[in-house]
Amino acid sequence: MxxxxxxxxxxxxxxxxxxxxxxxxxxxxxxxxxxxxxxxxxxxxxxxxxxxxxxxxxxxxxxxxxxxxxxxxxxxxxxxxxxxxxLPSSVENADYASRRTQLSAEKCRIGERAAARIPDHCSVFVDIGTTPEAVANALVAHTGLSVVTNNLNVALTLSRETEFRVVVAGGTVRSGDGAVLGQQTCDTLAQFRVDYAVIGISGIDTDGTLLDFDFEEVRATQTILAHAKAVYLVADHTKFARRPMVKVGSLAQVHTFFTDREPPPELARLMREAGVVCEVA
CATH class of the missing domain: 1.10.10.10 (Winged helix-like DNA-binding domain superfamily/Winged helix DNA-binding domain)
Structure with missing residues (x-):
C-alpha cells in the first residue's frame, strides 16, 4: 500500500x-x-x-x-x-518546499515570458509565491530596475545577483517561505506607485475571481494591485482547478496573464471580454 x-x-x-x-x-x-x-x-x-x-x-x-x-x-x-x-483543500496550501519543486520547469518558462515583457529602467512590485520568484530569477538579466517586494527570497536573489535598487517592505516574516506580512507591510507597499506588479495566486474561480489561502497575504497582494500601473498575473495551469477561500480580486484587474497552458473556455471568454491578454509559455 x-x-x-x-x-x-x-x-x-x-x-x-x-x-x-x-x-x-x-x-x-x-x-x-x-x-x-x-x-x-x-x-x-x-x-x-x-x-x-x-x-x-x-x-x-x-x-x-x-x-x-x-x-x-x-x-x-x-x-x-x-x-x-x-477536491484539494480550500483552507490550506501545500508547504513551500513542495510548491518550489512542483512544475518547476513550467514556472521557469512563465517567469521568463513575464520578465521579457518588463523593460529595463522601470519600477516593479514582486509578490509572494514560487511563480513570482521565477519571474525575479529571470529579471537578473535586466538593468536599472527598482524592485519593491515583501518576499525575502526575491530580495536576496536580486540583491545578490544584480545592482538593482531593492526595497523590502517591513512587517513580520512568515517562517518557511520568507513572506513579509502584516499592517506595516501594507503601509510600506502603499507608499509606492510602480510601473509593473507581478502577482501570484493559488486559484482562479470560473467567474474570474482570484483566490488565495491566507488573509494577511491577500491584504498585501490587494495593496500591490491598487498601486501598480500594469498588473502581470503569473500562475500555472493547476490554479484553474483550485478554489481557496479568500478573495484577492478579479481577472478584470489584470493586464496580462502568464500561464503554461490554455485556460478553460469560460476563463478565456472572461479574459477576452475584460481585455486581459493571455500569454502561454
Whole structure:
C-alpha cells in the first residue's frame, strides 16, 4: 500500500450514495492529458471519485488511474485519498518546499515570458509565491530596475545577483517561505506607485475571481494591485482547478496573464471580454 493509498476518504462523503462516475457511460479512449482533465472535471462535479469507477469510465486499468491521481495530486489539482481522489483543500496550501519543486520547469518558462515583457529602467512590485520568484530569477538579466517586494527570497536573489535598487517592505516574516506580512507591510507597499506588479495566486474561480489561502497575504497582494500601473498575473495551469477561500480580486484587474497552458473556455471568454491578454509559455 502506498503512502497516498493510506490516506482515509474525506468524512464528508456518504458511501451509500451512488457515485455518478459509475453511472455514466463508458467514454472513448482518451490521451493521457485529456483523460486527466476529464478526471479533474469528474471529481469537481462529485467531490470524490473512486479508482474503480474512474477505471471503468475511462476504460483503463486501476494502476493507470492510480498513476493519474498521483500525478494530479503532485500538481495540486486533486487530493489523493485511499481508494480515490477528491477536491484539494480550500483552507490550506501545500508547504513551500513542495510548491518550489512542483512544475518547476513550467514556472521557469512563465517567469521568463513575464520578465521579457518588463523593460529595463522601470519600477516593479514582486509578490509572494514560487511563480513570482521565477519571474525575479529571470529579471537578473535586466538593468536599472527598482524592485519593491515583501518576499525575502526575491530580495536576496536580486540583491545578490544584480545592482538593482531593492526595497523590502517591513512587517513580520512568515517562517518557511520568507513572506513579509502584516499592517506595516501594507503601509510600506502603499507608499509606492510602480510601473509593473507581478502577482501570484493559488486559484482562479470560473467567474474570474482570484483566490488565495491566507488573509494577511491577500491584504498585501490587494495593496500591490491598487498601486501598480500594469498588473502581470503569473500562475500555472493547476490554479484553474483550485478554489481557496479568500478573495484577492478579479481577472478584470489584470493586464496580462502568464500561464503554461490554455485556460478553460469560460476563463478565456472572461479574459477576452475584460481585455486581459493571455500569454502561454
Amino acid at each position: 502506498t503512502k497516498a493509498d493510506s490516506k482515509p476518504e474525506p468524512a464528508r462523503l456518504d458511501p451509500l450514495k451512488p457515485d455518478p462516475v459509475k453511472a455514466g457511460p463508458k467514454l472513448e479512449p482518451l490521451g493521457v492529458d485529456a483523460r486527466r482533465e476529464a478526471i479533474v472535471a469528474a471529481v469537481r462535479q462529485r467531490g470524490f471519485a473512486t479508482i474503480e469507477a474512474l477505471a471503468t469510465t475511462f476504460g483503463v486499468t486501476v494502476q493507470t488511474i492510480r498513476r493519474d491521481l498521483n500525478e494530479l495530486s503532485g500538481e495540486g489539482r486533486l487530493e489523493r485519498y485511499r481508494g480515490g481522489g477528491g
